[in-house]
Amino acid sequence: MSGSEDKITSLLSEGRVFDPPEEGRDQAWIKSMDQYRELYQRSMDDPEGFWAERAEELVTWDRKWDKVLEWDFTKPEIKWFEGGKLNVSYNCLDRHLTDGRRNKAAIIWQGEPEEDVKVYTYQMLHTEVCRFANVLKKKGVKKGDRVSIYLPMIPELAIALLACARIGAMHSVVFAGFSAVALQSRIQDCQAKVLITADAVLRAGKTIPLKPNADQALEDAPSVESCIVVQRAGNEVSMQEGRDSWWHEEIAADDITSECEPEIMDAEDTLFILYTSGSTGKPKGVVHTTGGYLTYAMHTCQWVFDLKDNDVYWCTADIGWITGHSYILYGPLGLGATSLMFEGVPSYPGPDRFWKIVEKFRVNIFYTAPTVIRALMREGEEPIKRWDLSSLRILGSVGEPINPEAWMWYYVNIGKSKLPIVDTWWQTETGGILISPLPYATPLKPGSATFPLPGVDAAIYTEEGKEAAPNEGGHLVIRKPWPGMLRGVFGDPERFKKTYFSRFENIYDPEDGARKDEEGYFWIMGRLDDVINVSGHRLGTAEIESALVSHPAVAEAAVVGMPHPVKGQAIYAYVTLTAAAQESDELLAELRQHVRKEIGPIATPEVIQWAPGLPKTRSGKIMRRILRKIAANDFGDFGDTSTLADPSVVDHLVEGKKKLG
Numbered sequence: 128m129s130g131s132e133d134k135i136t137s138l139l140s141e142g143r144v145f146d147p148p149e150e151g152r153d154q155a156w157i158k159s160m161d162q163y164r165e166l167y168q169r170s171m172d173d174p175e176g177f178w179a180e181r182a183e184e185l186v187t188w189d190r191k192w193d194k195v196l197e198w199d200f201t202k203p204e205i206k207w208f209e210g211g212k213l214n215v216s217y218n219c220l221d222r223h224l225t226d227g228r229r230n231k232a233a234i235i236w237q238g239e240p241e242e243d244v245k246v247y248t249y250q251m252l253h254t255e256v257c258r259f260a261n262v263l264k265k266k267g268v269k270k271g272d273r274v275s276i277y278l279p280m281i282p283e284l285a286i287a288l289l290a291c292a293r294i295g296a297m298h299s300v301v302f303a304g305f306s307a308v309a310l311q312s313r314i315q316d317c318q319a320k321v322l323i324t325a326d327a328v329l330r331a332g333k334t335i336p337l338k339p340n341a342d343q344a345l346e347d348a349p350s351v352e353s354c355i356v357v358q359r360a361g362n363e364v365s366m367q368e369g370r371d372s373w374w375h376e377e378i379a380a381d382d383i384t385s386e387c388e389p390e391i392m393d394a395e396d397t398l399f400i401l402y403t404s405g406s407t408g409k410p411k412g413v414v415h416t417t418g419g420y421l422t423y424a425m426h427t428c429q430w431v432f433d434l435k436d437n438d439v440y441w442c443t444a445d446i447g448w449i450t451g452h453s454y455i456l457y458g459p460l461g462l463g464a465t466s467l468m469f470e471g472v473p474s475y476p477g478p479d480r481f482w483k484i485v486e487k488f489r490v491n492i493f494y495t496a497p498t499v500i501r502a503l504m505r506e507g508e509e510p511i512k513r514w515d516l517s518s519l520r521i522l523g524s525v526g527e528p529i530n531p532e533a534w535m536w537y538y539v540n541i542g543k544s545k546l547p548i549v550d551t552w553w554q555t556e557t558g559g560i561l562i563s564p565l566p567y568a569t570p571l572k573p574g575s576a577t578f579p580l581p582g583v584d585a586a587i588y589t590e591e592g593k594e595a596a597p598n599e600g601g602h603l604v605i606r607k608p609w610p611g612m613l614r615g616v617f618g619d620p621e622r623f624k625k626t627y628f629s630r631f632e633n634i635y636d637p638e639d640g641a642r643k644d645e646e647g648y649f650w651i652m653g654r655l656d657d658v659i660n661v662s663g664h665r666l667g668t669a670e671i672e673s674a675l676v677s678h679p680a681v682a683e684a685a686v687v688g689m690p691h692p693v694k695g696q697a698i699y700a701y702v703t704l705t706a707a708a709q710e711s712d713e714l715l716a717e718l719r720q721h722v723r724k725e726i727g728p729i730a731t732p733e734v735i736q737w738a739p740g741l742p743k744t745r746s747g748k749i750m751r752r753i754l755r756k757i758a759a760n761d762f763g764d765f766g767d768t769s770t771l772a773d774p775s776v777v778d779h780l781v782e783g784k785k786k787l788g
């Protein structure tokens with residue numbers, strides 16, 4: 128298990144328990160552990176009844192479903208609310224125009240420059256979404272078509288997603304930190320008809336051009352007929368005649384109106400595709416559908432964050448990831464809440480930027496990642512003391528296991544030792560949160576995601592497929608479907624089945640390790656596959672290896688995760704050069720640059736070690752366990768190495784590592 132031994136020991140010794148706050152409990156959606164247990168039991172005894180009730184309460188349906196659930200993980204087949212009809216953008220916008228929320232802030236956008244603030248009421252957002260939906264239609268986009276979106280955290284990003292949902296086009300958002308090469312392969316995989324991008328990204332005071340990446344990606348992406356460009360920074364960009372046009376000109380055209388009838392969709396029609404890394408080189412296009420996903424995003428957003436009408440809710444993720452899809456956009460807007468969207472980074476212009484924003488908008492609910500907390504921890508308490516954080520009511524964490532030290536710092540300094548922290552475990556594939564405390568009900572243990580939400584049948588299984596004993600580590604599994612789960616891997620049903628439903632019979636396998644303590648608390652330990660979690664971002668080792676190997680000087684590469692104090696894990700690459708190539712610092716720098724170009728800055732190796740040979744078994748399989756230990760400076764016990772073809776390779780690598788330090 129990738130370098131997480133230390134983490135596990137510290138988690139095992141964690142014994143503190145923090146009770147939920149009394150204040151606010153009477154008004155909470157879920158008020159006590161008893162109520163949680165009752166709901167959980169009900170959801171297990173009668174899942175269909177439970178979910179039907181939630182779907183009815185939360186979503187406006189144009190037609191009610193005929194059947195709540197049809198499932199068989201052995202096929203796999205999962206259908207929720209079949210026969211039901213709805214439109215997601217109608218649910219996020221139109222219905223709030225008549226339920227008293229018309230003039231309420233839907234999105235408060237804080238740009239990277241302090242003075243760049245925009246507030247969109249539900250009415251204003253509705254108008255913008257309709258106009259842009261009409262632009263997409265004018266470009267020939269129809270129900271079922273794919274639209275790739277490669278934008279920074281600007282309001283147009285939210286508008287573009289909702290516009291796709293309005294006309295029934297599938298959006299495929301590609302995080303703006305990904306490279307041209309990564310964008311290209313994602314466009315090619317889903318055969319997008321339109322690409323939406325921007326001139327540049329504003330980041331930490333700098334203007335980083337984005338359009339050149341889009342241009343490069345489009346050099347070999349014949350499915351794309353139009354590219355719509357948002358002007359964010361005003362930097363010079365080249366526009367290709369007949370293909371490229373400006374967003375602001377398109378929406379201002381005379382024939383674009385502010386009315387656009389929402390396309391009525393089947394519950395099981397695809398809402399979006401989102402690419403994520405897996406064990407093999409090629410990212411998977413995770414498919415989410417309309418009815419189940421919306422129900423689940425709203426349901427979890429309401430219960431886990433205890434979201435109320437008067438709250439200012441801030442999820443610091445980027446909409447380029449699933450967290451932004453579900454908890455900046457669809458969950459909060461479905462509920463008619465106020466969602467804050469921030470363009471910048473936590474460290475610019477100073478390490479107090481987040482807290483300044485909390486005070487400025489009197490944020491009530493704050494949802495961020497452990498890596499952010501660890502980075503801010505290093506800045507000490509001074510940046511916090513400058514700002515009034517008394518509006519905060521609930522804190523959240525997502526993306527990787529939160530170590531008890533970071534948890535305690537968050538609890539004491541941001542939560543002033545009284546606010547609940549919801550440590551939410553989930554994945555791109557799950558669509559929404561599966562394991563998490565409920566803020567006014569669950570007694571918290573620092574570092575534990577606590578209990579499965581109602582409707583989620585989570586368990587720990589041993590290798591043999593039996594339920595593990597208390598505290599025995601094993602595979603985290605989910606035994607029943609939930610409405611927000613993925614319905615496929617775009618264009619690859621085989622991979623869908625193989626990745627998630629093949630380890631255990633008729634069970635969903637998230638590929639995470641975990642244990643359950645004697646009180647039933649879940650402790651997530653990390654990925655069991657060849658995926659590394661860098662700052663809460665998932666990267667496949669195979670992807671990085673193939674990026675490295677695509678450089679002419681590289682013969683072979685093996686990538687593992689190494690423990691990192693802020694990022695959680697960092698990328699450690701062992702590289703074998705071709706006979707013609709020479710080890711040098713220039714080549715090191717070039718290889719890093721090469722990976723940035725192939726995947727993006729988040730995939731840049733922290734360390735590259737020259738490896739004249741890699742530890743392989745006689746059948747040619749690389750023993751990554753050994754490479755992980757060497758990367759972590761753990762040379763004590765490499766376990767059974769008797770199957771290695773050439774054991775001297777290991778000594779060689781250890782020597783090399785000792786020199787690197």
Ligand code: WT7
Nearest residue numbers: 525526527528550551552553554555651654665
């Ligand atoms: C992987 C999913 C879910 C949105 C962000 C990441 C890890 C996520 C937690 C948590 C321990 C966590 C898991 C999971 N993970 N949240 N609270 N505690 N681990 O989405 O990129 O699909 O990554 O992130 O390993 O499998 P993702």
